[in-house]
Amino acid sequence: MSGVTVSSAAGRWLIAGSVLGSGVAFLDSTVVNVALPAISRDLDTGLQGQQWVLDGYMLTLGALILAGGAAGDRYGRRRVFVLGLGLFAIATIACALAPTAGWLIAARIVQGVGAAAVVPGSLALIDAEIVPEERGRAIGLWAGMSGATTALGPFVGGWLVDTGSWRWVFFLSVPLALGAMWIAVRHIPESRDLADAGSLDIAGAAAITVGLAGIIYALIEGPAQGWDAPIIAAAAIGVLAIIAFMVIETRATAPLLPLDLFRSAQFTGANLTTLMVYAGLGGALFLLALQLQQSMGYSALEAGMATMPFTVIMLFGSPLAGRLAGLTGPRLPMTIGPLIAATGLALMARIVPGTGYYDAVLPAVVVFGLGMTITVAPLTAAALGAVDATRSGIASGVNNAVARIASLLAVAVLPVVAGLDTGPGQPLGSGFSTAMIIAAICCAAGGLIAFATIRSGAGPRPHVQPSVSHACQPPEPASEEY
Template sequence: MATHRPLFPEGRGALRSVAPGPEASACPRASRPFVLAATILASSMAFIDGTVVNIAVPTIQRGLNADIADMQWVLNGYLLMLGALMLVGGGLGDRVGRRRIFLIGIVLFTVASVACALAPTVDLLIAARIGQGIGAALLVPQSLALITANFPKESRGRAIGTWAAASAMTTALGPPIGGLLIDLLSWRVAFWINLPIAAIAIWLTYRHVPESRDETAHGPVDWQGATTATLGFGAITYGLIGLGETDGSLLPALAAIVVGLALIAAFVAIERRAVNPVMPPSLFRSRVFTGGNIVTVLLYGALSGSLFLLPFDLLVMRGMSVADAGLAFLPLGLIIGFLSRPMGALADRHGPRLFLTVGPLLVAAACAGLALGLANFWIGVLVPLLVLSLGMAIVVSPLTTAVMNAAEEGKSGAASGVNNAASRLTGVIAVAVVGALASLVYRTTAPDGAPRFGLLPAVDDALRAGAEAAFLNGYRTGMIMVAAWALLAAVAGWISLPAGTPAEPDSTNEA
């Protein structure tokens, strides 16, 4: 990778690069902790809202007198825009300015949060949630892009590990803390809580985060590619969400997916000709970048699929309460939170290959253990869940660091957008595929008279019809599938990274 030494390695006045090369980090050492704090706070808002709102759904439904279809779109409107715009948000940061797009994303997310908190009707709440999704799609990719632009390679893994750890901790602690506040006050507090967090993030960004962009990019913004990507990913996300809804025909959902795939094919063709593509095709010339994103797709697919299926075992076969089932997942976020930073530091020194192989192997073993459905909770659920948590903790930070370090200098926003889009859209795809497979197995093995509609039958209906064995068959088949995905992720991690490739010191970034 070509490097360019800045004339002034520290300070806001530092030159970004020796023309015509891309930008180099210009962040003073003393400002880096504040850069990290700003990116953690801003991205945590998006991650918390992805979990806290889920537990607030019953309260919101009662408060706004909404039906279940409305509540599906309170959740899905956010996911739709997040999936549609994530790639575009990352690319625009490189082109327009990462700090600028980051701030725009925070402001949009905050304004939309206020609109959510004040929404008098469910329709206005859905519209505001769509606004939150737009803001999150702009700010989340810039979080990693700003870390990459302002931290040298030799310490970047530790910084990304800290970001991942904080994100995991807030995601894990969001539901119990948010649930307590909602019970004590109102569901609207789930949105009001974003205001003080946003205010601190905006202040830190203005005070300590320098602007950075791809200084080699000249000419107009690739609006044709950005629009095509947004429509394509939006159509695919809409279709995948539609597959999970049980109140209508699947034909519109399938049609949306087909249209979305056609638009993505058109987007790829546009990017090959664009002067300043929002997703530079040159990123995929790197075996590490391409392989890292393949690992992301397979591994996060396995994670999303397993976390979708596991509650069925906890609630149906084991008869746990919703609160107890929620507590069973708490170790996942805590273990990732405590171990991501040290794992990132180790990967900086020893290279990510071993981490990208061992982590997915542990996830595969955990999913296989869950598929056994052993009656003893401690052995059948808790031990596999702890192994899964350890596997994800080992791989999350090294994987993200490897992908970001493999990107061309100046393309960190696009690289972050690609990687975030891969993990987010994969989650929607995995739930649709695993749910469809579990449903198919259930329907083909269920006794006569058992319910045979929807992606998965209602759990009470399955039990009343004496279809427990069929329900468990579907659960186990889905878990075996996600275990296979995690195993393939381990193979991809081993193949895509050469042995012993720690992050090389970057001459453009003085520690």
């Protein structure tokens, strides 16, 4: 037997557990956005602290997600998935109880470590267990439901902040994580790459973490403290560590990031598109929540409800987009989608004090949602379809790492480039519109990259999972390179 079908009981449990696990990690990356003004007031921190609350989480998530994917392939995808959820739940409780901004940021960093094990594992479990002919449909369901979970964050977070406290934003994730753990242990079989018996690339993981930490520290702290010697030293250490990471990966016997993956033009193009599109997405979600509350007087719940059309479009549109991409190939939707999303971001530049919801906010959110819906499912499928299924964990890790690093950089860089520097609860000023135009340019560039690099054929060809640990006899692996 080559796997399970989407409509089978095993397939439904698999998708439910994967979506719930990844959804918790994705939800936590956006649900906090709408709570940032309340956190800022309660813990007495300004824009700099708000950036760290988001980037502390995305730093370790982006840096270690490659290790999470590789660990799942090597030691068992279900095992790493469950352990990551457990660590995430513990760190989330620490976030909810944080008495200071420093405590909260430290707990968010640990949260990111747990999420780095969960996110690549969720998609790798689907790719390993679902029959080849239904993987596109399964990925579409995963993308749509996980994307909707992400987009639902601002609404849920806003309601919790207004009716209770920002601390409930974190408590919300604990039962969800425990539920995903239960499903995984009871209903998802273990799988791994039996051919991969080497040790983890610890040196590579340390180098990329130090590199990103140094660069992000300089980008966030430099504008606030001045570009003195410690800040410049942090930036220099970060750059050197990134260079060291690349050198380590060329020499490691079991590299964290096998550079030969990028011999595939489609894999490279898909990840460059991901970098540009998710930079726009991360910057927009961060700054829009602040603009609506701190500049336009929305409550947390009103700010969350303002983005509900995005949620609805992602929820119902992504599975359809995945199926259509299977017919047209990924190139067309990956070109058109980012361009539409860029138009939505450009429209967000009009969301300023004095404008109304229906004439400024709603059109921008709807257009942006349509663009992202068209983009997400084929983008994910194109990245995974460019590599052999035995490397699904690392391919998923690379693509998710690129997405998180894109958001990480956007949160750090956009306020600097746009000239934003506000105290607790202060309006963002004209810099918000500048930031949205920059985000739109990034997103449009992603569409142009996809047009130049992605195949125009009928989409990624099915691939098989030749090495699984449960009692299934897989078919012979596809012999054709792609």
